[in-house]
Amino acid sequence: MSTVKEDRNNVLLEKGARYVSATNARAFDIVASRGQGSWLWDVNGTKYLDFTSGIAVNNVGHCHPKVVAAVKEQVEKLIHTAMVTSHEKLIELCEKIAQIAPGRLDTxxxxxxxxxxxxxxxxxARYVTxxxxxxxxxxxxxxxxLLATALTSSKSKYRDGYEPLPSGIQSMPYPYCYRCPVGQTPGQCKLECFDVVEHYFKHFVKPESVAAIVMEPQLGEGGYVVPGSGYTGADNYMRRLRELCDKYGIMLILDEVQSGFGRTxxxxxxxxxxxxxxxxxxxxxIASGFPMAGIVSRHELFQKWPPGKHGSTYGGNPIACAAALASIGVIEEENLLENAEKSGIYLRHRVEEMQKQFGFIGDVRGLGLMIGIELVTEDGSPDSKRLEKLVEECFKRKMLMLDCGTDDHIIRFLPPLNVSREELDLGLSIFEESLKAVQ
Ligand SMILES: Cc1ncc(COP(=O)(O)O)c(C=O)c1O
Structure with missing residues (x-):
């Protein structure tokens, strides 16, 4: 009888390499079998501290008991109706989103x-304007x-090979103060990056022909950049963008896919x-891992979009709606907005302390628990090599961390919003040891 325990993780990975498309690339060679809160186990029983939250999806942690219970209850009652009928959870969820969405967004x-x-x-936006x-x-x-790809430029590899992409799209510089796209000094500028928008209107597209400006209110895959964070004036980039859209009747579309539902x-x-x-x-x-997405706008605008102009077979699926309602409920009941804010401040403060010791930490930034740490070489260039090693060192110590940024030189802290102080401290000590290992 063999005494060597079978490495089921590797056996399954080998099988997967034959049958599963490798295109949907994975960050770690783990076959996950179970998750709970901030923790993930592989099929061998190895336990990992998961500070990726399934890329900002498991905001209330893996398998929150209230989400699990809501899904179990729903699955016994109704699984699917498509656009054939409406259902209770859909109406309840849309009403709930109206309560938490900014301002007048209610539909x-x-x-x-x-x-x-x-x-x-x-x-x-095109139809309405x-x-x-x-x-x-x-x-x-x-x-x-294809349309989202045409709007994407975090890395050229996402576009390359898929051209021609949909047209009618112009890209402007993101207000990335640490690496100012128009050569200004953060905190001393006059938001010159904003003037580029008017420049575009003069040279490329008339504002009256623009349906929408699409923006991530904190850059995600592109590097966890908070827009205009180095600008200290009373006026700010986002407010000016809103005013510009109002001036020309342009729809401001904020992509809160990664930043939404308490993350910041x-x-x-x-x-x-x-x-x-x-x-x-x-x-x-929105739904703790059940496939769900959507757009939220004002009722009067939706009135201009007649029934049947757009649709989705699975959209608003009863189980995903039940999971979303439970997840929102958990964020409210467990005060997770407050916890995300407090934990984020603590995390940033601790990493800023580490920055004094490790000169290759160029910038620490982000809102709430959406924190990015930019690594730089001695001349200030993106240090992707060291970043890759840092992620590896964290992994060796059983902590999962993701990179981001055009040059893969930013590491992101994305724990669940209900992460405990003990878990944060453990993650921070692993991070510090890993920093030492790559020094
Ligand atoms: C800001 C943002 N928008 C859109 C998407 C695309 O979302 P999905 O992968 O669900 O299509 C992502 C995914 O990472 C994202 O971070």
Missing amino acids: TFLNNSGGEAIDCAVKF KRPNTLCFTGSFHGRT GKWFAANHWDIEPDIMVCAKG
Whole structure:
């Protein structure tokens, strides 16, 4: 009898390499079997501290008991109706979203993934404004559909090989203060990056032909950049963008796919600037991992989009709706907005302390528990090599962390919003040991 325990993880990975498309690349060679809160186990029983939250999806942690219970209850009652009928949970969820969405956003259309919801938002804006063009920002990631790909520029690899992409799209510089796209000094500038928008209107597209400006209110895959964070004036980039859209009748579409549902310490990142988008795009954290996404806008605008102009077979599925209602309930009952804000401040403070010791930490930034740490070489260039090693060192110590940024040189802290102080401290000590290991 063999005494060597079978490495089931590797056996399954080998089988998967034959049958599962490798295109949907995975960050770690783990076959997960179980998750609970901030923890994930593989099929061998190895336990990992998961600070990725399934890329900002498991905002209330893996398998929160209240989400599990709500899903179990729903699955016994009703699984699917498509657009054949409405159902209770759909109406309840849309009413709930109206209560937590910014300002006057009170009506929701649901579908299944972030990219699909981005397409939906642009179709909606084009239909309502009767205008053809869309502006977006360099460094953004909006998804994998062809239209979302055309709006995406976090990395050229996402576009390469898929051209021609849908037209009528212009990209503007994202207000990335740490690496100012127009060569200014953060805190001393006059938001020159904003003037580029008017420049575009003069040279490329008339504002009257622009249906929408699409923006991530904190850049996600592109590097966890908070827009205009180095600008200290009373006026700010996001407010000016809102005013510009009002001036020209352009719809402001905020992509809150990664930043939404409490991730930034408020329900939505838009709340940080007290602005109201015309259309808000949601996905990820909305339903704790059940496929759900959607757009939220004002009722009067939705009145201009007649029944049948857009649709989705699975959108607003009863089980996903039950999971979403339970997840929102948990965020409210467990005060997770407050916890995300407090834990985020603590995390940033601790990493800023580490920054004094490790000169290769260039920038620590982010809202709530959406924190990015940018690694730089001695001359200030992106240090992707060291970043790769850092992720590996964290993995060796059984902690999962993801990278992001155009040059893969930013590491992100994305624990669930209900992460405990003990778990944060454990994660921070693993992170510090890993920093030492790559010094
Ligand atoms: C900001 C943002 N928008 C859109 C998407 C696309 O979402 P999905 O993968 O659900 O299509 C993502 C995914 O990472 C994202 O981060």
